[in-house]
Every structure is written in structure tokens, then in C-alpha cells.
Amino acid sequence: MRLGRIGAFGRLAGTRVIAGLLFALAGAIPAPATGLQEGQPVTPPWPADVAEVDRVVAIVGDTAILLSDLRNEMFRLQAQGQVGQIPLEGTPEWDAVAQQVVTALADLVIWLQEAKRAGLSAPDAQVDEVADGYFQQARQGFSSDEELASVIEESGMNMLQYRQMLRSTAETEVLLQTFRQSLASRPDLPPVVVNESEIEEYFQAQVGDQTRPPLISFNQLIVTPYPDGEQADSARGRIARIQIELNEGADFEVVARQYSEDEGSRDVGGELGWMRRDDLVPEFAEAAWRVRAGGITSAQSRFGYHIIKVENSRGGERFLRHILIRPELDDDDFTRANEFAAVMGDSLAAGIDPERLQRARAEVAKDQIRFDNIPIQQLTNQFGTEGAAELSTPDVGRVYGPYEVQRGGPTEYVVVHVLHYRPEGPAELDDWRDMIRRNIRIGKQIDALLAEMRSNTFIDIKL
Secondary structure (H helix, E strand, O other): OOHHHHHHHHHHHOOOOOOOOOOHHHOOOOOOOOOOEEOOOOOOOOOOOOOOOOOEEEEEOOEEEEHHHHHHHHHHHHHOOOOOOOOOOOOHHHHHHHHHHHHHHHHHHHHHHHHHHOOOOOOHHHHHHHHHHHHHHHHOOOOOHHHHHHHHHHOOOOHHHHHHHHHHHHHHHHHHHHHHHHHHOOOOOOOOOOOHHHHHHHHHHHHOOOEEOOEEEEEEEEEOOOOOOHHHHHHHHHHHHHHHHHHOOOOHHHHHHHHOOOOOOHHHOOEEEEEEHHHOOHHHHHHHOOOOOOOEEEEEEOOEEEEEEEEEEEOOEEEEEEEEEOOOOOHHHHHHHHHHHHHHHHHHHOOOOHHHHHHHOOOEOOOOOEEEEEEHHHHHHHHHHHHHHHOOOOOOOOEEEEEEEOOOOOOEEEEEEEEEEEOOEEOOHHHHHHHHHHHHHHHHHHHHHHHHHHHOOOEEEOO
């Protein structure tokens, strides 16, 4: 891409937004995925008589960041106004900016590796929705579809490649948002101190004279569809045959590569790595923590049937491998789950304790139930467009749903019991204090967690 095209292409690149390198509260430079090459080997120095086309500027674990990735990201930041005019490449000024940007890209790689290690994935429906938003945002910068297509072609891509680029970026963003939500609920994040002056400074900088958004507090129950009849028998039969092979001495890694349906871990012999209990869905964690190092056990979660091997343990962590068998679900399974979610909603409306309902039924996911003072505009991520629309002006005491939700496994169904609702009003510190304290605390904890992950990851920046 020639510099002369940056002005036009900036309207395209400006759609590539990853929310503040996942943690805007932590103040990091935004850094989306830009074609990072998994498993790229370290390249030797270029011979003097060979022109340099691309080179590795950083190695993070088993991932290489290329010079082209760095240049693209610097252009993107300039197009969005997040940095000034990019200095001439090869000058000390360019080196200083490049060092900051490649460090942020390295942090992004670390987060992506941790998210995948935690077994998280980005739901296709949510990825498609975000990618579509990116495209519509780009389209608004042009007078016609033909002008947009022309600029895309000038940048060296066709429309299909551009759409694929947007989808890849959206997939990264959704995955990182999911990972952040899972981190924010972990009880074992490092302790930090948040003082009143930090809360007041945050309020003035981020809220100021704004109005308080409408807030909602609610209980929720999520119902997971499970197979019935032949599909369940087939999946259990496959699990039984795999267990027989393992009992006869088959190597777990070899068997995982042969049978596991977890695309993220299959090629590495089912390896999940060192995991904390709260990194895992509850059913998986309960099974993994029942056995000692070297033991093999099984579990069923919303993702399917698991055979789990605990290879080692240290403190509150286990080094885990697993084999996943995903049972086939048919329309009847989803219909049954949807109808049962409606029954759960009736029980909530009748005043039955939601924790009691969750404990009593295997179909009800063992996840957080109570949510307090959640801004209405955040509900789209949790309940989709339909749920967010219905809950925009909720009736206190009413049960809403079931709504379809996607959390990396099959479609699930959630019912929502509204406990409190506060309409929009003038922003006051007391209204925001708990949320601000939580945001600052999570930001500091995640900074500390990133520092720990950096110390445990091979990072070689070659600028």
C-alpha cells in the first residue's frame, strides 16, 4: 500500500477497532489482529544482496509479528487519529512510535493465546453482527458502492478479501470481550487498592456532566440443550470406546488427535495447559479437581462430553488435556430446552429461589445468577438485540424471555427476572461509585495479570 493511498484507505482501516486492546480501562494502545502468523519461525538476517520484503519484528511465544503487521497497525492508528503523523520509517522518531505499537501488538498476542488456552471461542452470530457493523461504518465514508470497491481494489484487496479481513478483526474483538468478561468474574485476580481520589478522577474524566444511563438489576437462569435418545446414546458410545482404548494403554495425546472435536486443542494432543478452576466451566472444573495428577476422568458440559486427563498440579492450578465429543443436537432438543426455560421463568415469577432452581436441574447452567445496576445499553451483548429491546423499559418483577444466547457452545436459552430499574437521570458520583471502583480494580488487576503473563511468555522484540 503506497503512502499516497492512506487518506482513502484510512476510511477502510478506521473500521478496524479492538476496544482498547481489550482493556480500555487499563489504558493500553488499541491493537487489533493484523494477520499474525501462527508458528512462524525466526528468520535469519537478510543477505546484503537481497531486498527485504518482510521480516519478523517480534516473537511472542510461538507467534511471529511481521513488519507488515506493524506498518498496517501504525497506519490504522493514524487513520483513527490515535497517533499523529507517522514519522519517516528509519528515523529515531519512527522507531519510538514503532516500539510502543509492537509492544501493544505483543500484548494482544498474549491475550489471544490465553483466551484460546481457556477454551473460549467467538460465537459466529455475534462475529457476523460486529463485522457487518464495521462494513456499514466503512460504507458511510463513501458516496457509492463503486467508490468503496475502487478504494478496496487500490489497497490490493478485492471485496471478498476485505469482508474476510473485517470478519477476522470482529472475531478477535468478540473473543477478547468474552475473555475480559470471564476474567472480570474470577475471584483469584491479584488484590489491588482503589482509593477515593482515583474514583473521583475517573468520574470527572469519564462521566463529568453526562446523564446517568438507565440501570437494571436482575436474576437470570440459562438453560442448555442436551441430546436425547439416539444422539445421546451415540455420543456416550463413542466416549466409552475411547475410554476402552485409554484403559488398554493408548497414548492420550494420540487418541486426542484422532478423536477430539475441539479444534483449538486437538492438534496439540488435547492440551489445555495450566488452568485455574475458575478458567473452566463448572462441570469440567468439578471433574478435573476430583482426581490427582495422572488421573483421567469425564464430564459433560454445554460444549459436549469430555474425557479429562490431569497431567500435573501446582497450587490452585492443574495442567490439563481433554478429548471433546460434541453430540448431535436436533430441533427437538432445542425446542425442549426452550420450553424448559419458559418453565424456569414461571418458577422465578412465582418467587422460587433461583439458586435452588439452578442446583436442582442439570439443564440449568451453573453460572452467575445475580446482576446489579447494569447499564441498559450493555444488554445487547448479554441477551441479543431482541432481549435488549424488550428490557429497555422493563417492568419490575416481570420475567422476560426465553432469549437465545451464544457462549461458544450450542444455542442456549435465558430467562430474566427484573428486580430493580432506574431510569435515566443526572450523573452523580454515588450512582457510579461501585461501577467505577470495579472498573478501576479490574483494570489494575488485569495490568498485574498481563505483567505475570509477560513474565511467563517468551517475548523477543527485534526493533
